[in-house]
Amino acid sequence: MRTPDLYLRSIGVHLPPVVGIETAVAEGRYPADEVEYFRLGGAAVAGDVPAPELALRAARQAFERSGGLSPRELDLMLYSDVWHQGPEGWEPQYYLQQHLVGGDVLAVELRQGCCGLFSALQLTAGYLRPGGTALLVGADNHGTPLVDRWRMIEGAVMGDAGCALLVTTDTGFAELRSINVTVLPEAEAVNDGGVPMFPPDATVGRPLDFAARNREFRKRLIAGDGAEVMLAIQKTLLELVDRTLTEAEITLDEVARVAFPHGRWDDLENRGVNWLGLTMADTTWDYGAGIGHLGVSDQFVALDHLLTVGALAAGDHVLLVGLGAGTTMACAVLRILDVPPEYASGGPA
Structure with missing residues (x-):
């Protein structure tokens, strides 16, 4: 879009x-x-x-x-x-x-x-x-x-x-050049862990444990039930990034930094960075590893951090990539027009 x-x-x-x-x-x-x-x-x-x-x-x-x-x-x-x-x-x-x-x-x-x-x-x-x-x-x-x-x-x-x-x-200070959000419905069960939908977890005091759910999905993956889903996630994400960059009228080579969710580094490297031909140094993972996965805020808090430490300048493009349950995938391209004075003067992150 x-x-x-x-x-x-x-x-x-x-x-x-x-x-x-x-x-x-x-x-x-x-x-x-x-x-x-x-x-x-x-x-x-x-x-x-x-x-x-x-x-x-x-x-x-x-x-x-x-x-x-x-x-x-x-x-x-x-x-x-x-x-x-x-x-x-x-x-x-x-x-x-x-x-x-x-x-x-x-x-x-x-x-x-x-x-x-x-x-x-x-x-x-x-x-x-x-x-x-x-x-x-x-x-x-x-x-x-x-x-x-x-x-x-x-x-x-x-x-x-x-x-x-x-x-x-x-x-x-920044222009939103393009944004896209898409859902891969066939991956809806990736994070469900086989947990019943009713009654809802919070009403019965069932903890939220994505680690256990991920282990359950990996068992399905090994059994062959999830391989097609993982391939579909990769294909969809790559197409989403390509479409968003095309709409922004730039290539990936013109992106200064990329902000992914603050997840585990090996997943990011194997399922995001490598897919796109990037390196971990192109991303904000080091910063995210120090503060944790913030739910909805990772990429935008990381953008604020990049501005704070002087890692972005006028004319730079930033690629923001989102992955979430659903399975939902999102991508946006921003072009920095000017670094606001609160960052230029070393304002708080």
Whole structure:
């Protein structure tokens, strides 16, 4: 999907303090024998700060960086998440409406897994009219009784964060050149682990354990039931990246950096980097390994980090790639128009 006249005006990030992997090992939370192989640094841990509060703090920073946009002048707010946000029967976007943007804006929660912010961007591209502004937020706090952040995903750990994007149709520091989100329906069961759909996990206290589900799928893969699915995922992802680059009118050689989900390094290398002919140095994996998989926010928090450390300059293109349950795949191309002063002066990540 080509996205003419759609810009990132600003990014806001609230990243809690990082708990190092050594601390997790010392506390018996992370297996000591996996440290060397998986090369993880730690996870951002929000403690008892609710996810909507992480989103609110990120959104406030986005407005502070926006050069004068008012929260009360929004045309759209989309709130993306992957994990429970607060009381059942309550919607997290209402918290931001109460404390920041007011009640006149269309505000919707999106549950699109780890590709949620990509879906929000695509919906925004179809919704905004000239002069319009949208706030896209993503937030998760995984520190709950049904999640073991240190062992839920083999080779990765779960971090917490709030992320906010202000998207406009007139001007910004980066131009969204193209975005695409697609679903491979035949891979819907990749992450189900054979767990019953009813009653839902949270209502019966069943923990979320992707490591166990992945082991179950690998058994099916060895038995021959999943090989075609994996080939279809590879084919679909490569086609998606190629289409998005073509719509952005660039080639992969013209991309300065690539941001993937913050997953295990060997999966990324074998199922993403190698497929595209990249190297790990082309990606933001090293940064992600130090803060954990943030649910919906990985690629956009990584973009903020690249700007903060001076790794991007005007004219650079950034490729963002998303993979999520469903199986959902997403891809976007951004062109940096100007590095905002808060980054040029060494602003906070």
